[in-house]
Structures are given as structure tokens and as C-alpha cells.
Amino acid sequence: MRRLLLITATALLLAAAPLRPWAATGANSALDQALAAYEAGDLKAAARGFKTLSSRKQLPLADYNLAMLHIRGELPRNDLNQAQRLLKRAAANGLLRAELALGTFYEQGLQSAKGRPDLQQAHHWYALAAQHGSSEAQVALGTAYYLGRGVATDMAQAAQWFRAAANQGDEGAQYLLASMYEAGLGLTQDLRLARYWYEAATHNGDVAAPYKVKEIDQRLQAQALTAPL
Numbered sequence: 768m769r770r771l772l773l774i775t776a777t778a779l780l781l782a783a784a785p786l787r788p789w790a791a792t793g794a795n796s797a798l799d800q801a802l803a804a805y806e807a808g809d810l811k812a813a814a815r816g817f818k819t820l821s822s823r824k825q826l827p828l829a830d831y832n833l834a835m836l837h838i839r840g841e842l843p844r845n846d847l848n849q850a851q852r853l854l855k856r857a858a859a860n861g862l863l864r865a866e867l868a869l870g871t872f873y874e875q876g877l878q879s880a881k882g883r884p885d886l887q888q889a890h891h892w893y894a895l896a897a898q899h900g901s902s903e904a905q906v907a908l909g910t911a912y913y914l915g916r917g918v919a920t921d922m923a924q925a926a927q928w929f930r931a932a933a934n935q936g937d938e939g940a941q942y943l944l945a946s947m948y949e950a951g952l953g954l955t956q957d958l959r960l961a962r963y964w965y966e967a968a969t970h971n972g973d974v975a976a977p978y979k980v981k982e983i984d985q986r987l988q989a990q991a992l993t994a995p996l
Contacts, residue, residue, distance in 0.1 A: 798828055805832075810841050823855065827862040831853070834868070838877065847877050858895070866896035867904050874907075886917025897928060904941050905932035913943075922953025933964060938971035945979065958983055958990075 783797035796972035801816025896904030909928035932940035
């Protein structure tokens with residue numbers, strides 16, 4: 768089955784701002800038809816549906832999905848500048864996924880004819896998406912602060928955003944937060960909290976975390992044996 772980051776109206780309600788009044792039942796029905804056409808491999812019908820809803824209704828979901836068609840090269844005339852404009856309008860109208868997509872857009876250098884990343888713009892959009900609750904953006908923002916990509920290195924900020932994503936169940940963020948507690952990076956070193964987050968990552972499927980749990984257990988036991996009575 769073809770894959771695209773398509774979002775239904777229900778997903779928008781769950782993940783971002785409420786639908787505006789102009790996104791009524793009729794618009795949602797037309798959007799569902801366009802989504803169904805895409806899943807069926809009928810790109811012409813999908814594009815036609817998204818374009819109609821984008822131009823006539825300025826529906827954020829249609830703007831977003833039409834932008835993705837441009838980015839993925841699935842239109843007869845793909846236009847990354849148009850994709851950028853559509854994503855910005857969708858973001859301005861409250862679509863969280865559009866903010867996240869813009870972060871990726873600039874990080875990958877899609878705004879540049881030479882493919883040069885704009886990490887400051889990427890940081891701007893990731894920060895907005897992170898503040899609005901995207902765990903993916905929170906991980907991206909934490910990574911930017913951790914590595915100093917597009918922003919000054921700041922381990923405390925990195926830990927803050929990894930924690931935000933970890934609290935939403937992101938196993939990668941849980942592992943990274945645990946490692947920061949273990950090493951005392953941006954946080955007071957705390958092996959018990961490191962173990963807590965490694966165990967959380969283990970339960971969520973991280974393959975390396977179980978080994979870290981055992982390692983931390985051994986270190987805690989050694990500490991207990993050598994602690995003064």
C-alpha cells in the first residue's frame with residue numbers, strides 16, 4: 768500500500784487544535800474521498816480533491832496533504848515552494864503536524880535549490896510543534912540542544928524536552944533521559960532515576976534498555992555494599 772503522512776479529521780481533533788467552523792461535514796466527506804483515492808492509488812483524483820478543498824475551503828488537512836504530494840514527487844508538476852506555502856498556512860490554521868513537517872522541511876534543506884539545511888528555521892518550527900505537544904518534535908528539539916544543531920548546546924534544555932517526550936511514552940526519549948541521569952548531563956546524576964527511565968524504555972520496546980537496567984542494578988548493589996553503616 769502506498770504511504771503518505773495523511774491525517775484524518777479525527778486525528779487532527781486528537782492531536783492538535785479543534786477544527787474551525789468552515790471544516791464542516793461536507794468538507795470532511797470530500798476529504799475522506801480524497802484520502803480514499805490516494806490509498807487506492809488514484810493520485811489524480813486525490814490531488815484534485817485536495818486542491819479543491821485547499822483552494823476553496825483552505826482546509827488545513829487538505830493543505831497539508833497536498834503539500835505532501837508535492838514533497839513526495841507525486842504530482843505532474845511538483846513545487847516545493849508551493850508545498851512550503853501550504854504547510855505554513857496549515858500551521859497558521861492550527862495543524863500541529865504541519866509545524867512538525869516544516870521542521871523536517873527545513874532540516875532536510877528542501878527550501879534550498881542546493882539542498883542546504885536551515886537549522887535555525889527547523890528549530891523554530893520544531894519548537895512550536897514541541898510546545899503544542901508533539902513528542903516527535905520534542906525529541907527533535909532535545910536532540911538539537913544536545914548536539915548544538917541550529918542552537919547553542921544546552922544539556923538542561925535537552926533534558927527538559929527529552930523528559931516531555933518521555934512522559935508521552937517515547938522510548939527513545941526515555942532512553943536518552945536515562946542516559947543523562949546516569950552521566951549527570953544537564954541533570955544531577957541519579958542512578959535510581961536512570962534505572963526508572965531505562966526500565967520505562969524497556970517496557971516500550973527499546974532493545975538496548977534491558978541491558979542498561981541490569982548494569983544500573985549492579986552499580987546500585989555495589990554502592991549499597993560499600994555505603995557506610
